[in-house]
Amino acid sequence: MFKQVVKCISNLRRFLAMSYNWGKRPYSQYSYEFNNRTEKIHGYGKDIGQRNTKEDLQQQLRSYENKPYNFYKDLKGTEWYFDDFSLYFDYIQSDPFAPPSLLRVRMRLSSTNLPLNNKQTTNNKQTNSVCRQNQYNTNKEEEEEVEEEERYAGWSLPKGGKLCIDEPDQYVLERTSVTIELEKKEDKGEDKSKDKKKAQAQAQEETEDMEKPGKGWLEVRYQAVKRQIDEKDAEFEMHVKSVENEEYLREVMLPKWKAIAFIRDGSILPRASGVSNLPLPLDKAIPFVVDKQDVLYREVELPNPIPMLCYKDRNDGSFEFEKRLTKTISGLIIPFGITLIVGGGFHGKTTLLSCIEFGVYNHTVGDGRECCVSDPTVSKIRAEDGRSIAGNATKAFSCTNASGSTSQAANICEALEIGSRCLLLDEDTCATNFMVRDITMEKLVGSSKEPITPFISKVRCLYNELNVSSVLVIGGLGSYFHVADQVIMMESYVPKNVTQKAMEIVGQKQMNIDTEEKIADGNDTTLIGLPQFNSFGSLSNRTPDSRTINANQKKALKSELYVVKEKTILFGWEEIDVSAVSQIVEMSQSNTIGYCIAYLHRHYMESRKMNMKALMQKMQKDLDERGLDALSNVSYNVQYSGKLVRPRIFEIAASLNRLRTLKRFTKLSGVNKKQKMFHVQLQKELENLCLECEFYSDRVSLIILM
Incomplete structure (x- = not known):
């Protein structure tokens, strides 16, 4: 998969190492963070009116010998053409110890041999799963080939000469490290004048075709072309089909079963260790076995047949595993209502709950939890x-x-x-x-x-x-x-x-x-008598105060926004501890959450009229329609960032709720019109003093935000 991309990365590394190995500033002084964007050839970057080749780049690099670092910034904004790809320098580090430079590679889809067609569903709300698997395969192969070469290229520091790309975990998520952009074909003038009934009939036919099982469920935007494929393409197609199957189970079968989760019979739920999401080796693993007589047992026919790990009990406490091409699977459902998971210690209670917890994400092939899905909320x-x-x-x-x-x-x-x-x-x-x-x-x-x-x-x-x-x-x-x-x-x-x-x-x-x-x-x-309440009570309806988003309320939102570690987000001058938000599965998700909060603050919080739920719905809508590119205007660094992974709105809200400087308005209830007018007028007068007003039906209470 993506062998051409892997080859261009390795060739690029050799080229840069050769070009920078001179004088006092060898290439090895630089660390490069690779944003491997695979797109149509016409798009981003500046065109200076001439075709800049790799020889031009090499010559320009040599001309910078013994010159200040600022000269290297001239490389930005120019498209450098190699044999089968184009290279961009989106960011150049200012010195050897600065954050790594950002490089971007673009290739024509025709040169990647991807088994894709240009047909896509009308619901274009997220990047297709194809790019996610491209990212997965590219990372693995790029790591293997690059690490075989000399690691530091003669530089003694550990960060010198290193090329890296954001490595995914066991989950299929929308990410920016590898993206695919298909060129949209515009309708000709004569097509626009066609008979409306014929056009509507054709659209209806296409819609019905796409609604058939296996034709692209929700997040899956493209189909694999039915043709002779080699081993790599077979792996690629199998992954797409696996994602389609999981989306089918989650969006179609769970509502039909009135269930919140489905765990496939034969799944390998235990993980290799407490710090790894890899499955437990098969020689140590015990499969998830479901009794066919159980009332919670279900069988389902999948849209696509894919190889599944099946087990056979040897009657001695061990199991024999083999892969079989199957389209019908069985498993256990967790119905709506209140479900208890009981049992002794070390028997798999928490492991089963963890499977349900992460069933909101699609899994990579070979994870052991394929077709284990949960309600997305x-x-x-x-x-x-x-x-x-x-x-x-x-x-x-x-x-x-x-x-x-x-x-x-x-x-x-x-x-x-x-x-x-x-x-x-x-x-x-x-x-x-x-x-x-x-x-x-x-x-x-x-x-x-x-x-x-x-x-x-x-x-x-x-x-x-x-x-x-x-x-x-x-x-x-x-x-x-x-x-x-x-x-x-x-x-x-x-x-x-x-x-x-x-x-x-x-x-x-x-x-x-x-x-x-x-x-x-x-x-x-x-x-054992217990008090029981007849009503749960009302839910909160809170509106975040945009003035309290910053660690320093007197200054504007800072652009210093990055992740210190996987479970800590440094937002401005404030640290957000998200260690207890367990459904954040990648560090890049934490990074993206910080940008999402900054995006909401910039676009929707200033009016202070939208409550928390409305803000999250806006965020989800923007991400569905524009993808992670919606965050590109938060700061320049995020525009071409290869380390964005889409989180759910629940994790975004959880992180925002943990911002210690955040204050919220509560919905006014039981306040007459006269009091409300007084509230609005007084709040405007006190706004610059950073005062928050809380009003009740009989009194006004002012709380100074220290």
């Missing part, structure tokens, strides 16, 4: 000691150092505010006093003294009123049997449906937990 919830919270519960609630229970409650409210339809909770990472509170503690510490409402008292009305499902990993809180719709027990990574047995233990399928029930255990009697 699934959100993982956990306790997060010390996080900043503003305006998530009471009218004027805020906290800069929240406890575990308070932070977990805020995380749930924030996910619901954006539109999550399913919450995932693991008992190991949850606050106990938030999850449950028994009647014994209730007798000692009354409800009037405890402001925290346990989740068990709200989880049922959360589903009944808001249609939000919950999946909980439970190891010691049997009280949740009273509110569960289904209970799945994991035993040696094998799921068993034990719903009926769990209901027999609690006495009835839906026990009324408003009352107290006594369960005798020998001579001891335990009270």
